[in-house]
Structures are given as C-alpha cells and as structure tokens.
Amino acid sequence: MRRAEPAVTLPDPGPPRLHDIIARIKDSYPGLSRAEQSVADAVLSNVQSAVDASNADLALRAGVSQPTVTRFCRSIGCDGVRDFKLQLARSLVVGELFLAADSHLAPADPDNTPPFWASVLAESLLAIREVERQLAPVQVLAAAAILAPAHRVLTLGLGGSSSALAEETQNRLFRYGVPVTACKDPYLARMTVSTFRPDDVLIAISGSGRTREVIDCLELARTYRARTIAITTPDSAVAQAAEIALTTHVGGYSDSLMPSASRFAFLTIIDLIAAATGYKMGPLARENLRRIKFNLVDKGAGPTIEPLGD
Numbered sequence: 001m002r003r004a005e006p007a008v009t010l011p012d013p014g015p016p017r018l019h020d021i022i023a024r025i026k027d028s029y030p031g032l033s034r035a036e037q038s039v040a041d042a043v044l045s046n047v048q049s050a051v052d053a054s055n056a057d058l059a060l061r062a063g064v065s066q067p068t069v070t071r072f073c074r075s076i077g078c079d080g081v082r083d084f085k086l087q088l089a090r091s092l093v094v095g096e097l098f099l100a101a102d103s104h105l106a107p108a109d110p111d112n113t114p115p116f117w118a119s120v121l122a123e124s125l126l127a128i129r130e131v132e133r134q135l136a137p138v139q140v141l142a143a144a145a146i147l148a149p150a151h152r153v154l155t156l157g158l159g160g161s162s163s164a165l166a167e168e169t170q171n172r173l174f175r176y177g178v179p180v181t182a183c184k185d186p187y188l189a190r191m192t193v194s195t196f197r198p199d200d201v202l203i204a205i206s207g208s209g210r211t212r213e214v215i216d217c218l219e220l221a222r223t224y225r226a227r228t229i230a231i232t233t234p235d236s237a238v239a240q241a242a243e244i245a246l247t248t249h250v251g252g253y254s255d256s257l258m259p260s261a262s263r264f265a266f267l268t269i270i271d272l273i274a275a276a277t278g279y280k281m282g283p284l285a286r287e288n289l290r291r292i293k294f295n296l297v298d299k300g301a302g303p304t305i306e307p308l309g310d
Helices: 021-031 034-045 047-052 055-062 066-075 081-091 117-134 137-147 160-174 186-193 212-223 237-241 262-281 283-298
Strands: 152-157 180-183 200-205 227-232 244-247
Touching: 021 034, 021 081, 034 047, 034 055, 034 066, 047 081, 055 066, 066 081, 117 262, 137 227, 137 244, 137 262, 152 160, 152 186, 160 180, 160 200, 160 262, 180 186, 186 212, 200 212, 212 227, 212 237, 227 237, 227 262, 237 244, 262 283
Parallel strands: 152 180, 152 200, 200 227, 227 244
Antiparallel strands: none
C-alpha cells in the first residue's frame, strides 16, 4: 500500500502587495480605449474626489457607463472597482502635493524672473536664519573640542541629502588635518564603528531624525565609549542617541518641485563645526592649510589665492 505524502504547509504570503496605481494609470494610458481614457482623466484630475466617488458618480464625471469604469479598473490590472479604490486611496499616503498641476505657479514677471526664483532664495535665507536662532554656540564649541584631538572621525549619512552632507563634512574637516572619512553604507558604518576606541568620533547626519541604522550606529559607538555628534532635527531619536546634538528645524515648502531648504541649515551647521574645529586646532590647522595651498600653487593652480574650501 502506497504511503501518503506528508502535507506541505506553505508560509502565509500575507496581505497582497499594493502597487503604485497612479504610475500604472499613466503608463497604461496610451493602450486604453477612448472611453477608458476618459475615466483615467477623471481620476487623475482629482484623485481624492475619485476615491470618495461612487462607481456611478465616477462614470458620470467621465461621461461613460458604469461597466466602462469596471473595464477601466481591470485594464490597469485591478480585480475590480473595489480593488482599484483601495489602491487609489493608498496612493494618497504620499500626498496630493506630487499630483498637483503647475497651474498654481504665477507667471514670470516682465524681467523674465522665473516664478520659483524668489521662493528658493527666500527659503534658503530663512534656513540660515533658523540656524542662528535655534543653535547654541556652546554646542558647536563642544563638538569642536572633541573633534580637534580625535584619533579618527567617521561622518555618516544615509540616502539623499544626508550622504552628500556626510561627504561635505569630510571635505570641510580633512583640510585642517582631521583624520576623517565619510560613509554612506549602513553595513560598512556598523563595521567601522565596531572598531572604535574612546578617542574616535562619529558624526551622524539625518534629516528625518529617525533612520534606524543611524541610531544603531550612534548607540554602538557609545557602547565603545566613542564620542558622538548628531546633525539632525530637534527632539528626534537621532538627537537623543548622540552625546552632542546640533539641531535645527526648517519647515517644508508646499511646492513639490522646490528643493528642501533644510540642507542649507545643515550646511551652515557643518561650516560652523569646521570653523570652530579649525580655531580649536590653531597653528596645526593653519600649517595644514598652508601646505595644501603651497602644493596647489606649485601645481599651477594660478597666482590668485583662492578659498581652500573650493
């Protein structure tokens, strides 16, 4: 008699994965029928309204029949109208800011100044003023006091602006003779921090203030009695995990195409740290700067004494 095979228990796949339905509508648009394109136009013109509308309301708004709405939902890969509404509602988690048209932008003035010109400059200036208002000089001096004698410094930033800011921190400090390395890989950072000693320093940069890998590295560094500095937002998990927290808050801008001005605030903090460290190191920093300038001029950089930060 043949023995029965044991039953195989498959792992629970969990809830079905939701897709970027907005991108799917836009990518599928050329292949839709004219009536289905009308539904797509009605949806994309006001996503929140489409989420709230009934099948009949959406059909009326698009000027099509209710079965056409159902066909549209299936044409873009949804199981039906209900599944479509679920995925459409999830798309609003990102926010309607990125779905807004550019019609709200004011026209260029007679001098051909683009409509975003004044906003970008104003937000950048505001960010620098917020640093002046929120950041205590004593905190910057405290950071310089542990950076100047450091045996080794690691600057850590993960993703987006933070990784670029970590490299900029390295660029500002190495010229004084600070032994600094920038890192934007969480695993390499964790391995490096694992080798830290009490005279080493971790500078962690986080715009959100809640990046788990950054928090872990700060906590790990402190277990090895290394010094830690955070450049981040106030009252955040990253700020709380660091020995010295250099923080500032800059509000976001309502236009999704505008770059975040918070990086200007962080750049200002980095420049303040660098200057404070240079002054703390004194003659040694000046000698290192002199050597760099001497060798740049010797290589034909030109007779003009240019800034060493460039």
